[in-house]
Amino acid sequence: MAIPFAVYATIIAIVILLMLYVKYSHSYWSKRGVPYLEPTSIFGNMENPFNLKVGHMFSFKRCYEELKKRKERFGGIYFFTEPIFMPIDPDLIKSILTKDFPHFHGRGFVHNEKHDPLAAHLLNLEGEKWKTMRIKVTPTFTSGKMKYMFQTLLDCGNPMIDHVSHLCEKEQNIDIKEIVACYTTDIIGSCAFGLECNSFKDPNAEFRLYGRKEKAKAEGTEPLTIEEIAAQAFLFFVAGFETSSTTITFCLHELAFNQDIQDKLREEIREVYQKHNGKLTYDGIMEMKYMDQVVNETLRKYPPLPILNRVCSIDYKIPDTNITLPKGTKVVISNLGIQTDEEYYPDPMTFSPERFSEENKATRPNYTFLPFGEGPRVCIGLRFGMMQTKTALAMLLNNFKLTPGDNENYNICFDPKSFILQKKGKVLLKAEELCA
Numbered sequence: 209m210a211i212p213f214a215v216y217a218t219i220i221a222i223v224i225l226l227m228l229y230v231k232y233s234h235s236y237w238s239k240r241g242v243p244y245l246e247p248t249s250i251f252g253n254m255e256n257p258f259n260l261k262v263g264h265m266f267s268f269k270r271c272y273e274e275l276k277k278r279k280e281r282f283g284g285i286y287f288f289t290e291p292i293f294m295p296i297d298p299d300l301i302k303s304i305l306t307k308d309f310p311h312f313h314g315r316g317f318v319h320n321e322k323h324d325p326l327a328a329h330l331l332n333l334e335g336e337k338w339k340t341m342r343i344k345v346t347p348t349f350t351s352g353k354m355k356y357m358f359q360t361l362l363d364c365g366n367p368m369i370d371h372v373s374h375l376c377e378k379e380q381n382i383d384i385k386e387i388v389a390c391y392t393t394d395i396i397g398s399c400a401f402g403l404e405c406n407s408f409k410d411p412n413a414e415f416r417l418y419g420r421k422e423k424a425k426a427e428g429t430e431p432l433t434i435e436e437i438a439a440q441a442f443l444f445f446v447a448g449f450e451t452s453s454t455t456i457t458f459c460l461h462e463l464a465f466n467q468d469i470q471d472k473l474r475e476e477i478r479e480v481y482q483k484h485n486g487k488l489t490y491d492g493i494m495e496m497k498y499m500d501q502v503v504n505e506t507l508r509k510y511p512p513l514p515i516l517n518r519v520c521s522i523d524y525k526i527p528d529t530n531i532t533l534p535k536g537t538k539v540v541i542s543n544l545g546i547q548t549d550e551e552y553y554p555d556p557m558t559f560s561p562e563r564f565s566e567e568n569k570a571t572r573p574n575y576t577f578l579p580f581g582e583g584p585r586v587c588i589g590l591r592f593g594m595m596q597t598k599t600a601l602a603m604l605l606n607n608f609k610l611t612p613g614d615n616e617n618y619n620i621c622f623d624p625k626s627f628i629l630q631k632k633g634k635v636l637l638k639a640e641e642l643c644a
């Protein structure tokens with residue numbers, strides 16, 4: 209049967225309207241006199257979402273590099289048809305994240321509290337609601353509470369050591385990514401939900417299965433309601449589990465390929481164990497200076513959240529310009545771009561913890577190391593994330609020498625679909641048990 213002319217005409221009209229809409233949307237920055245990157249397709253400056261090769265996080269990094277090459281302080285880009293403002297200059301980044309925070313207190317993540325009460329968590333909330341919740345949740349992460357939770361970290365670390373020890377006997381490649389995910393799942397389960405999850409004894413434990421499923425999708429004194437508690441605990445599970453587990457995994461990957469750094473770190477760990485009567489303590493972890501450098505270098509090269517998001521909530525005049533960003537403008541800061549910028553980190557793909565010695569840190573401008581964000585919305589779990597990462601590394605390296613697994617490549621192929629930076633597939637290492 210012949211297709212009527214009217215159907216053809218409608219299809220052609222829709223395509224033309226769509227093209228006009230894209231063209232109109234992509235003229236946003238030029239109309240405002242903002243330096244911008246020419247969109248390369250209907251997907252703006254992003255990759256074709258139906259054929260992702262490196263992922264959007266690397267598209268943002270590329271935009272950062274392009275604007276930097278042009279010596280711009282900032283620039284406009286397009287996420288599909290949506291205009292995005294990208295600051296490049298660290299002073300402007302500081303203004304957005306900290307100095308002029310009242311203009312940028314939200315992230316612009318759309319959520320519907322009524323239909324999805326679990327979405328009413330810190331990451332999504334804005335304005336007064338966010339401020340109130342932040343004040344209520346902050347006391348969870350004091351150093352006193354941190355010390356109290358430290359025993360849980362050890363309790364969850366011991367089954368991990370037993371498990372790796374068992375695999376060592378069989379001399380097989382071990383999937384460190386899965387092992388570390390079990391460790392962080394058990395910690396979040398214990399600390400946020402008061403549950404003993406047993407991911408090592410039972411790899412199909414409900415909590416671990418839930419973690420895998422998550423991965424697949426991607427007023428002051430008033431007490432918290434049960435819905436609010438549930439939403440924050442849910443966020444801690446999502447934000448705290450994947451970010452820390454990916455950090456530990458990348459760090460072990462680098463240490464397996466950099467035996468000199470691994471040995472130096474083990475030496476420090478063992479000295480501190482000895483000083484504290486052969487035990488791993490909270491104070492001992494805090495004393496490990498080289499450990500701090502190694503973890504920071506990991507977070508530099510592999511920031512688990514490779515971009516920071518903000519939305520402009522009050523019109524904002526960009527300092528030292530006549531340009532005003534209207535309310536509603538989305539802002540993306542590419543911390544992956546900044547942290548691999550040659551100007552701040554020469555030879556950026558080399559893993560070198562020396563970059564984080566006190567002397568070297570002092571040579572860099574502020575706001576060029578942002579793995580936890582900055583300003584009033586900085587990661588609330590920063591200390592907890594660092595603590596669980598360092599505890600796992602200290603326990604593993606005190607007991608095992610780690611080397612790359614069979615056919616494991618140094619250069620990592622990242623999962624292009626994940627908004628958290630992580631390796632596609634397994635991370636295989638070999639472990640050899642060491643004498644105490």
Ligand code: HEM
Pocket residue numbers: 330331332342443444445447448449451452455507511512513516517578579580581582583584585586587588589590592593594597
């Ligand atoms: C290595 C581990 C971690 C990394 C790299 C990390 C990174 C980040 C980053 C980049 C942000 C956004 C900051 C910004 O927009 O300026 C953030 C926010 C947040 N993180 Fe983390 N995070 C880690 C661990 C954790 C843990 C363990 C928890 C909780 C148990 C946690 C809870 C949160 C929460 C609640 C927010 C939202 C804060 C707010 O909007 O007020 N994070 N994190």
